[in-house]
Amino acid sequence: MNYPSKLIEDAVNEISKLPGIGKKTALRLALHLLKREEEHTRSLSDALVAMRTQTQFCRQCHNIADEELCNICKSAKRDSSLVCVVVDTRDVLAIENTSQYNGLYHVLGGIISPLEGIGPADLHIESLVRRIADAPSDEPVREVILALSPTMEGDTTAFYLQKKLRPSGVKVSTIARGVPVGGDLEYADEVTLGRSIVSRVAYD
Ligand code: ZN
Numbered sequence: 001m002n003y004p005s006k007l008i009e010d011a012v013n014e015i016s017k018l019p020g021i022g023k024k025t026a027l028r029l030a031l032h033l034l035k036r037e038e039e040h041t042r043s044l045s046d047a048l049v050a051m052r053t054q055t056q057f058c059r060q061c062h063n064i065a066d067e068e069l070c071n072i073c074k075s076a077k078r079d080s081s082l083v084c085v086v087v088d089t090r091d092v093l094a095i096e097n098t099s100q101y102n103g104l105y106h107v108l109g110g111i112i113s114p115l116e117g118i119g120p121a122d123l124h125i126e127s128l129v130r131r132i133a134d135a136p137s138d139e140p141v142r143e144v145i146l147a148l149s150p151t152m153e154g155d156t157t158a159f160y161l162q163k164k165l166r167p168s169g170v171k172v173s174t175i176a177r178g179v180p181v182g183g184d185l186e187y188a189d190e191v192t193l194g195r196s197i198v199s200r201v202a203y204d
Helices: 006-015 023-035 038-054 089-098 126-133 152-168 190-198
Strands: 079-086 103-107 143-146 171-174
Touching: 006 023, 023 038, 079 089, 079 126, 089 103, 089 190, 103 126, 126 152, 143 152, 152 171
Parallel strands: 079 103, 079 143, 143 171
Antiparallel strands: none
C-alpha cells in the first residue's frame, strides 16, 4: 500500500497489529483520527497507556483489577462462601452478564493442556487450594463451582482440581451441561450459561 506520509504509515502498521484489523481498516481508523480534534487522539492514547501500565491482577482471584483486590472480591454484597473457577477474565464477564451468580471467582489463567505443554503448575491452582484452606472459620468456602468448557482440556482440569480439593472437604460442583459439548464458555448464550450455573451438579 502507498501512504501519503511516513507518519501515517507508522500509525497504520501499529494499528494493524491488533487482531482482526487489516491494513485497510487501520488506514481508515488513522484517517478518522486525523479528521477529529487532536484532543481525541490524546485521550485515546492516554487511556491505552494507563490500561496497560496500571492494570493489575487481583491478589485473591487473579481477575483483572484496578487495585490489589478486584471489585468483585471487594464487594460486601457477594457471597464469599461460593467460589467459581474459570479459565480467564472473559469467562468472569460471561457469567457476570447472566446476573445469576453472586459468589466470588478464581481465575486459573489457562487450562491444563499436555499438547500445548500447559501443566497444573502453570495455572493458579495452588493459590486456590491455599485460599480455601486459609479462609477464616467464620467465613469458610462452602462450595467450589467448576465452570470450565466441556472439552477434553476442561475435563482434565476439572478432574485434577477435584482431586486437589478433596482433602479440604469442600463441596465441588460443576456447571450443568447446558453448554454445548466441545463449545467455549464465552460463546454460550446468557440464558444457557445462567441456567447451567443455577442447576449445577455435584462433581463425582
Ligand atoms: Zn478478585
